[in-house]
């Protein structure tokens with residue numbers, strides 16, 4: 001993981017976009033994507049349109065990020081196990097093909 005992976009991009013809020021993006025009820029929303037208003041220093045949820053506490057959102061984002069990072073590391077470990085099994089299967093296939101070639105040569 002590089003240092004740039006932890007950088008969060010906050011884009012300029014477009015008021016027309018914010019109004020048209022509201023599509024969820026606030027109580028059902030996880031407020032995963034937000035608009036940042038630099039002049040008011042507050043966040044607005046893109047999905048439900050409510051004002052979101054920036055401190056709460058950043059803390060939750062950091063927790064989610066850590067959980068996603070652990071999931072990725074677990075998947076990488078699982079992938080390494082599968083890749084090792086694939087290498088074993090390829091070696092076994094080459095061995096069987098070599099035996100078959102030798103037997104064909106004897107015929």
Ligand SMILES: [Zn+2]
Pocket residue numbers: 024026029030031032045046047048049050
């Ligand atoms: Zn929301």
